[in-house]
Amino acid sequence: MTEATDLAERAGDRDPRIGLRAVSALRRLLEQLEAVQVRSARNQGWSWQEIAAELGVSRQAVHKKYGRQ
């Protein structure tokens, strides 16, 4: 059992350090999952417009972030 799990179990979400670390980890995970899905959609021939619509962002935003190919 690692220190962080111990802490999490003892303090639940009351320890801000664990809570904040989880949020930051989720954010990084989210970014990577988004990249995986966008890449996969592009490989399957999706347009930036279609991808943007599913992600709920503008076409420009998604193209700026993942374009350049």
Place this chain on the structure above:
Amino acid sequence: MFERFTKDARAVVLGAVEHAERMGAETVEEQHMLLALLDREGSRGSFALASLGLDRQKESVKEALAEARRRGGLSRAEVDALSGLGVDLSEILSRVEEAHGVGALGADGKDKGRGKGWWSGFIGGHRPFARGAKGLLTESLRIATAHKDRHIGDEHLLIALTSRPGVPAEVLADHGVTYASLRRVLYGGGEAKAG
């Protein structure tokens, strides 16, 4: 700040850029700095690593870094924090790899596979340092100053790496290289521990 870097410290920074390029990473990160530190020979940093026995465990360190990349570069502390929320990273990882291939999560975000076009030569020359890697350089300066060392050597980069949370520090600690053990071999025992 760079004029105070020793030859070895400069070689580490340049080596990190090369590792990032070779791995197709968008930015130079702390893991690339660690890989470059492992490459050094005859430097104060490599002396410190050798006296902690790491010279014989370089492959193991590289494997641990690769494993961390595969789980999206998240440290074990972060994986544990996620699990505290009920998010099982290994479950997510296995589903992503099932659908998109092994290593999909660790692949660089910006369409790495297909994007290797004519422009990559230009980009390669201007690969930016990630925020963590910049922080590491700043921290190494702070550490050198605190020890009244006039120059910033690769040993300061190494200490800085162990003083910051994240995958490199975790991997090093798993191999017996910590902030405290490094300070012991570099500055002698009896010093106060990390502040």
